[in-house]
Amino acid sequence: MAQLRFCQRERRILGDMQWLPFTHASFDAVLLCYTLGYGAINTVFSEAARIVKPGGKFVLADMVCISASQETGAEAILLLLGYKCYGEQRIDTVATQHGFALAQRSTPAYLHPAVVPLWTVQERETLFHDICPEVMVWHRT
Numbered sequence: 001m002a003q004l005r006f007c008q009r010e011r012r013i014l015g016d017m018q019w020l021p022f023t024h025a026s027f028d029a030v031l032l033c034y035t036l037g038y039g040a041i042n043t044v045f046s047e048a049a050r051i052v053k054p055g056g057k058f059v060l061a062d063m064v065c066i067s068a069s070q071e072t073g074a075e076a077i078l079l080l081l082g083y084k085c086y087g088e089q090r091i092d093t094v095a096t097q098h099g100f101a102l103a104q105r106s107t108p109a110y111l112h113p114a115v116v117p118l119w120t121v122q123e124r125e126t127l128f129h130d131i132c133p134e135v136m137v138w139h140r141t
Contacts, residue, residue, distance in 0.1 A: 018043045022051045029057040036062045037083035041094050049098040052140045058100055061108070064088055064134045077127050085131045100138035108133050 015021050017032065018039050030048050048058045063077070065085040077083050092102060111128070119127065 045098040104137040
């Protein structure tokens with residue numbers, strides 16, 4: 001609700017990324033920003049596929065596990081924040097299963113300067129040593 005208060009002119013809708021209150025194929029694009037780790041990956045992609053029009057885009061900006069073990073290396077952030085980081089391969093597989101084709105992948109700045117002071121250097125190294133941010137853009141087939 002706190003985030004919705006910032007939307008002054010836009011239509012405000014409180015929803016859950018795992019059950020979105022929108023009709024099928026109702027959006028040209030959907031953006032999910034640093035929230036995938038709080039949901040069930042298959043359910044989130046299923047909902048995105050349901051509401052994005054064919055030919056539309058699904059943009060995901062999130063932390064991705066880059067450790068050799070792919071999804072077991074991000075234990076610190078899971079334990080501290082309750083956030084599940086997925087590996088690129090898992091994300092790509094689930095996206096493909098739900099009718100998305102990868103169009104673009106990029107790596108933005110590691111941490112926004114506004115959040116850097118939230119943790120000590122040692123805490124940041126513990127939390128983020130095996131994960132990095134990525135922006136992934138898929139087209140709905």
